Amino acid sequence: MILPESFxxxxxxxxxxxxLLGKKLVTEFxxxxxxxxxxxxxxxxxxxDRASHAYGGRRTxxxxxxxxxxxxxxxxxxxxxxxxxxxxxxxxxxxxxxLIRAIEPLEGIDVILERRKKTxxxxxxxxxxxxxxxxxxxxxxxxxxxxxxxxxxxKEGNKIPHKDIIAATRVGVAYAMDDALLPYRFYLSGNxxxxxxxxx
DNA sequence: CAGCAGATTGACT
DNA sequence: GTCAATCTGCTGC
Numbered sequence: 001m002i003l004p005e006s007f008x009x010x011x012x013x014x015x016x017x018x019x020l021l022g023k024k025l026v027t028e029f030x031x032x033x034x035x036x037x038x039x040x041x042x043x044x045x046x047x048x049d050r051a052s053h054a055y056g057g058r059r060t061x062x063x064x065x066x067x068x069x070x071x072x073x074x075x076x077x078x079x080x081x082x083x084x085x086x087x088x089x090x091x092x093x094x095x096x097x098x099l100i101r102a103i104e105p106l107e108g109i110d111v112i113l114e115r116r117k118k119t120x121x122x123x124x125x126x127x128x129x130x131x132x133x134x135x136x137x138x139x140x141x142x143x144x145x146x147x148x149x150x151x152x153x154x155k156e157g158n159k160i161p162h163k164d165i166i167a168a169t170r171v172g173v174a175y176a177m178d179d180a181l182l183p184y185r186f187y188l189s190g191n192x193x194x195x196x197x198x199x200x
Numbered sequence: 201c202a203g204c205a206g207a208t209t210g211a212c213t
Numbered sequence: 214g215t216c217a218a219t220c221t222g223c224t225g226c
Contacts, residue, residue, distance in 0.1 A: 060222065063222095079218075
């Protein structure tokens, strides 16, 4: 049920990003389980991708975990406030990663509402990379941990028809010049739990 | 070592 | 539609 490490260590990060759509992201902290279906992802192709933190082989304390073996979590802080959850792919020393941008809530919705300080189930609850991380209780403390569980895991979900997968350009990476034009973003057609981004 | 911009969100005009 | 919140890392003095 849990996706094996071999799912993440394959070489094509864009293909893995596409396949993650429809999978089930589960977290369990202190016995509290929350989960959701992945509805939106973005691929970051490491050294050759200007939009990636690891562009040109950059290596810092924050990005070090991207150089790990595929199948671990890379969580970093954006704008000093938001925790963004990524999946590390490929093999050791090849810093590929996939940003999970949105999910559709499945289990533990009452807990998600409490974490997000909301009372109603709305798309903004988990549509957006910072929002979903907060909803599932993921923070930078979890960077580097395995996705084989028990704390964080990604499980097999429903098969998504090819026609329901939309490829688009990534969000908020205009500074990356030509690489900003790459169709590295994927989301489920017609799903309400997809982030707006800025240039959609 | 100071200054700035970013893979964002939510509150307010 | 506009803007602040606030940490990491890069650039330039």
